[in-house]
Amino acid sequence: MRLVMDGVPPEPPSLVEPEKSGNAASEERDARVAWFRHARYGLFIHWGLYAGPAGSWKGVEYPEIGEWIMKWASIPVAEYRELAAQFRGDRFDAEEIVSFARRAGMRYIVITTKHHDGFSLFHSQVSAFNAVDASPAGRDFIRELANACHAAGMPLGFYYSQSQDWTHPGGAVVRDEYWDEAQRGDFDAYLSEIAEPQVRELLTNYGPVALIWFDTPVHMSDERATRFVNLVRELQPNCLINGRLREDRAGFDYSSMRDNQAPDRGAGHAWETPATLNDTWGYKANDHNWKSADTVSFKLVDIVSKGGNYLLNIGPRADGSVPEASAEILTKVGDWLLPRGEAIYGAGPTPYGEELSGSGYFETDKHWKYREPQGWRCTTQPGAYYFFLFGDHGAEFSTPGLPGAVVSVDLLTDAGPVALALSAADSGVRFRLPSEGRSVLGDVIRVRFRE
Numbered sequence: 001m002r003l004v005m006d007g008v009p010p011e012p013p014s015l016v017e018p019e020k021s022g023n024a025a026s027e028e029r030d031a032r033v034a035w036f037r038h039a040r041y042g043l044f045i046h047w048g049l050y051a052g053p054a055g056s057w058k059g060v061e062y063p064e065i066g067e068w069i070m071k072w073a074s075i076p077v078a079e080y081r082e083l084a085a086q087f088r089g090d091r092f093d094a095e096e097i098v099s100f101a102r103r104a105g106m107r108y109i110v111i112t113t114k115h116h117d118g119f120s121l122f123h124s125q126v127s128a129f130n131a132v133d134a135s136p137a138g139r140d141f142i143r144e145l146a147n148a149c150h151a152a153g154m155p156l157g158f159y160y161s162q163s164q165d166w167t168h169p170g171g172a173v174v175r176d177e178y179w180d181e182a183q184r185g186d187f188d189a190y191l192s193e194i195a196e197p198q199v200r201e202l203l204t205n206y207g208p209v210a211l212i213w214f215d216t217p218v219h220m221s222d223e224r225a226t227r228f229v230n231l232v233r234e235l236q237p238n239c240l241i242n243g244r245l246r247e248d249r250a251g252f253d254y255s256s257m258r259d260n261q262a263p264d265r266g267a268g269h270a271w272e273t274p275a276t277l278n279d280t281w282g283y284k285a286n287d288h289n290w291k292s293a294d295t296v297s298f299k300l301v302d303i304v305s306k307g308g309n310y311l312l313n314i315g316p317r318a319d320g321s322v323p324e325a326s327a328e329i330l331t332k333v334g335d336w337l338l339p340r341g342e343a344i345y346g347a348g349p350t351p352y353g354e355e356l357s358g359s360g361y362f363e364t365d366k367h368w369k370y371r372e373p374q375g376w377r378c379t380t381q382p383g384a385y386y387f388f389l390f391g392d393h394g395a396e397f398s399t400p401g402l403p404g405a406v407v408s409v410d411l412l413t414d415a416g417p418v419a420l421a422l423s424a425a426d427s428g429v430r431f432r433l434p435s436e437g438r439s440v441l442g443d444v445i446r447v448r449f450r451e
């Protein structure tokens, strides 16, 4: 079953290099991705009609990801479209979401504007199957979020399912396994009449778009993908394009890993790990398999220490409210992160690598999971290295070699930096952590040196 999860067969954690030819020069791309690499941590929001069924259909509960319920239950198009009549989103509050993301320490937001089910959260002129025209909500939720993000200076990106569309005729379905005759049609006609015009609407009507998050590139030949690239470059040249536009998954501005995957080692180009917080993207009433706050802080640090970004998901309920458990976890991580942010935002990757060995992911029946938070990680800023210690690490730590004479060593605590006494180790420094000021989400030690 897991083969179906992301619509493509599983692959080992590896990074597909951003496309270098037939696209922009890499200096241009480096300039475009600068803000993204600095941001490091983003909020993914999967919200749509699937939040209504919340994982069950006609009394049957489906164990797979919630936003694919239409496929799991082979729901006919006409019947699925009826879900719009119950979609109100009364509790969707864009400003609250933006301040929540801020409080959680997240520096960009990506929301599903149209997922594989074809329903759009924005007002589209090319399909009435949208939140304004087809639902009693009568609201353009994307406009609301865009306004709130722009007011707060929060970069906003749009997830858009360019290939798969299960309710517009001609939209792709994985392996062409249609379950309703109404889905059949001409794929290129779907692209030119629905997908391309909708991407145009998204890039025209909502102000600056930080990135477009394409997904499941079924039947996305180079030629078809290029049409989207041209559209994006024409309308918003600074908008980033992720790594799931084209069939070969080559990253355009950055590459996208799979759910919760990170590579064993860093890479020079920009990349991102999208991640579920439980085992679904879209809301499922009975999925309580939450990752703990210390797992999240560890993953964030691990990813940043390899030069990547972490895009962590919430799946609001059909009414727009955010499940309390996910809000609590993200807020806890935010409380830990904010006083230690200098070690994450704009931080460079580890100058070492020995600490990463054996850190790999392992595959379960459904997902790639990360090992328990343990060991150490390192990130850098000019003149400083940050050592993160996870798990039951003991009070003493010796750093590997440092690039200059040490000026100070501080434990970053909730109350601010606390200076530590140090002694010389073989090639670096050795220090002892006090019992106060430590955190179960990871201890962060800043070592400043003269370069």
Ligand code: GLC
Residues within 6 Å of the ligand: 005, 006, 007, 046, 065, 067, 068, 215, 216, 259, 274, 281
């Ligand atoms: C996969 C799934 C999709 C989800 C996405 C998020 O591609 O098909 O449902 O939105 O992963 O990363």
